[in-house]
Amino acid sequence: MPDRTLRVVIAEDLALLREGLVGIVERGGHEVVAAVDNADALVTLVHHDPPDVVITDVRMPPGLSDEGLRAAAAIREEHPAVGILVLSQYVADAYLTSLLEAPGSGGTGYLLKDRVGHVREFLDSIDRVADGGMAVDPEVVRQLLGRRRDDGPLSALTEREREVLALMAEGLTNGSIAARLVVSEAAVRKHVGNIFAKLDLEQGTDRRVAAVLTYLRG
């Protein structure tokens, strides 16, 4: 864990989980600026004092539908640099694409709530999001993987390249991917280059994000 103190705002309507999240974030050495139980309070709070990272539940009062997600979109618009980590009860790809497609330099994360218990990984996700990176739950990636159509742009990729792309979608760096696949980082770089070429991604844009978006759309 990098020893820096991030300023974090937490929005979660269930008290038990809110306290749990505060505990974990503080255990990671970060400062919890505030912990609120609804989306409106979250937006107001961030408006006055933008933190480094916002962690929000998708479903929150008053409507208990996707208030957290809408709050995230509003925050992204107002403060593009704030990292946003969304917690969801289940996999809904509509959530994910709307999150990833929002413009802004801040990082984005989409994690399943049940996985917050993996504290070390959760804290890693917070770090990645704070650095402007991406953190997508492996379960989400796995489920989306099963949905790939055969005729999509991904059909040109080899099995290995898809594996690499899936790990990119989880938000891993080339180094982490190399460690996960037990290959050299150079090999990973080569695969990534091939992926960019095959998906016809232009130089200069954030090709990593673009590749992942292509991947997630199938």
Add this chain to the structure above:
Amino acid sequence: MERSPRAGAAPTAWGALAGSPVRFLTSSWPFRSWAYLAGSSLAGLLTLVAFLALALTGIVTSIVVIGVFVLASMPLLFMAVGDLERRRLRVMSPGGAPLPSPHPRLRDTGLRGWLRQRRRESLPGRELGYGVLLAVLLWWVDLLVAANAVLLLSLMALAPLLAHYEEFVVFGWTASSAWEAVPVGVVGFVGFYVFFAYVATALAAGQVALARLLLGASEEQLEQRITELRRSRLDLVDAFETERKRIERHLHDGVQQRLVALTMTLGRAELDVPEGPGLELVRQAHGEAEAALSDLREAVRGIHPRVLIDHGIEAAVREIADRMPIPVAVDITLSGRLPAPVEATAYFVVSEAITNVAKHARAGSSRITGWEQDGDLVVTVTDDGVGGARIGAGSGLAGLVTRLDALGGRLEVHSPVGGPTRIRMECPCRIEP
């Protein structure tokens, strides 16, 4: 003649009258008819007496306010007569279905319950008409016929005795001694018995027809009753759905959150507990808590998945498809959200069908499609497996058929041995009784 055990049970009195005379005379119909006519006489007389008593008391006491109430209770008298008469019809319809009443079914038994319910109802005109006919006409006609029958039959039976005392003349034939009167008595008795058996049965059958006409529920009332039944069945399905949602919310907001909080605490403990047997135990506890969470999530999914409530059929079906071990293509196009019971039923049909595919079909792939057609939601689940599937006892689909039925939908399974299997569900998109 050999009597079958059910010789007396010709389906209707008219049928018995038109059939073989021997069969008729040895059947229970003459006795049923007599019993019915005797009952009619008594009921009619009682109705008349009760009517007069009520009317008189009402008019006399209307000076003090009570009379108004007495008179206002008049419809109840006719409703009571109607209920009684419908019951009495059973004498004349052995084994038949009871006559449907124009009144709603009684909720409570006993006189008190009857009064409480019936006093809020209005008296159908036809029921009033029957009561009036019974009170002013039928009862004394029946009584007249019965009295004549009794008189003539007893005269014939007592013929020898009468002839013993006095000259006995009947149809221009004179018997002056008891012995001479015996043949007359026997022939006359049998003749009158047969004659009155027919008369009584015909009369009773006519009255039954009249009663059925005036006391039965009308077509509209029956239709209304059916509509009510359908609505209450839908209400039941709806209540079922609401209850499932309540259970789901309870599990989701309660138990599931506590378990998540527990895994969080254990996750933190893993970071703080020093390496050693203690940490091993914490890790084990963490794993067990996650297993419990996963079991719970599976259970909640079977009750009423949250993604269905939030995002509708398509998202929920995709979620099932994603969890399947075989590739499942999902192609659902709907214009919007559907009523909750329809969505839930469609979801569970797909869930059940696709689970069966994964378990039994040995299929390589499967496809789920859904679209709207003429106001119906149509969902199909197909696979390239071995076939031979059917909606049998114990299959989860059987229960869903009942639910679909309540919504006005249906389920078809086309699964020849050797495959492929195609399950097609149709259900109206709108819920209307």
